[in-house]
Amino acid sequence: FFGFTIFIISTKPNSSASFAFYALLILVLILLSRIPILFILKKSLVVIPFVVLVLIFVPFVKQVDIFIKSYLCILCMTILVASTEFASLLKALEKLKLPSLITMILSFMYRYIFVIQDELMQMRLAKESRSVGGSRWFHCKTLANMVGVLFIRAYERAESVYLAMCARGFNGSIKTIDTSCIKGRDLFFLG
DSSP states (O other): OHHHHHHHHTSOTTOHHHHHHHHHHHHHHHHHHTOOHHHHHHHHHTSHHHHHHHHHTOTTSOHHHHHHHHHHHHHHHHHHHHHSOHHHHHHHHHHTTOOHHHHHHHHHHHHHHHHHHHHHHHHHHHHHHHOOSOOHHHHHHHHHHHHHHHHHHHHHHHHHHHHHHHHTTOOSOOOOSSOOOOOHHHHHHHO
């Protein structure tokens, strides 16, 4: 998928036949992965506002070509993430010699984003149960306080988790049960 993304990015801007071929190939990959097309499209549309924001600040380039390239790359990454377990994806990134710091950051971010989201929901529920009505300024001030408290809680939790992991012998490598190796069908797919 990373190689395919590089092919998409390096395609000449006015090559609509190539973009159509890439889109057809991505559609075939979606069908082979048996992931619902609507699921892939819905997940990929989340990133479109960021692409549009970038296009606003790039005035001298044809925006349509950048948009098509960006969306095709987003579709590729969406298929990759939707069809691969996250631990396997991290292990593959580690085997591709991506710096271990990046894989560790991705691993911790994925694991603890849900914990932080749960903390935020609990804080929001507490705020809503304690405050009825109020001015807009009151709610903005309360929201700012919640963000500060959430940051402090996340920092404290990260520190305690790190110390616990060090006490248990964590050395920074990603551990998975399955070991992945390149098979004939992988080489066929890559070709």
